[in-house]
Amino acid sequence: MAFSFFPAFFDRPRKVRFVDQEPGEQIELLLRQHWFTNLSWVLAAVFAALLPVLLPALKIFELFTLPFALPGDVTFALSLLWYMLIMAYVLEKFLFWYFNIYLVTDQRLIDVVSHTLLSRDTTTVFLSEVQSARAKVRGVGGLIFNYGDVIIETAARQQSIEFLGVPKPDLVADRIHDLRRLKGFLKPGEDK
Structure with missing residues (x-):
């Protein structure tokens, strides 16, 4: 079941830009929380x-x-x-749901949390700082509708970043892993 009015999962959106986007930086995933989290x-x-x-x-x-x-x-x-x-x-x-977004680019991960219309926090983690990305699906709703959390462990001062309640969490974690491999940030034999 998918709603086309306000999708929560964009795979390689072409017409989306963000404020701090570097020249040549490509957005791989734009995510919001799954619609079921609004129920x-x-x-x-x-x-x-x-x-x-x-x-x-x-x-x-x-x-x-x-x-x-x-x-x-x-x-x-x-x-x-x-x-x-x-x-x-x-x-x-x-x-609150619409403007709280998660971005996965070919260079970094971005978590934008809007507290009010005039206040937001942005957390950025570069792919070079990512240690691991794992998916966690909880509850019957998460199993039925395929949504969950993606926990990204980092080597930076901030220990982890979380994408909460996103659709297809396994695919998101795999995409982050694939981007790290593509950019050469994985050591030989390193697992997810």
């Missing part, structure tokens, strides 16, 4: 949107009565505020 907040938003409809049907309001009736304008304003908060929550979660 918890999507279901929470759907439940919150249905809550105003479900509560009267369950007759919970009969237990708590107000000494006065709310005017229609106030009820409408509260409903509008409720749905605006849900939309803000959905927009924030979507933008």
Whole structure:
């Protein structure tokens, strides 16, 4: 099952560039977290949107009565505020997912974490610093939908970099290994 609107796995994207891209540097993989990792907040938003409809049907309001009736304008304003908060929550979660990306180039690995629209952290590890890359698939969802974490151990001061919840983690780890071999960073007989 693949969604073409916002894919999470780009293999050698041609029309993608990034700010610090060196001349001649090619992007091998552009990754986001798998769509399945968004399921918890999507279901929470759907439940919150249905809550105003479900509560009267369950007759919970009969237990708590107000000494006065709310005017229609106030009820409408509260409903509008409720749905605006849900939309803000959905927009924030979507933008967080969309702008948190992982790049694998022919020279380095880049992890971009957006905290807000105005704040982001970028971690860069050169292929020459990579010691190993291994895939870790967890849970039934990871097994069924083929997503997991890629843990990259480095020789640099930062011990590791992690690509969390990415599609096809085995392929990503293999691609990093192949790039290291292609660039001559693997010693003879060195395994993944």
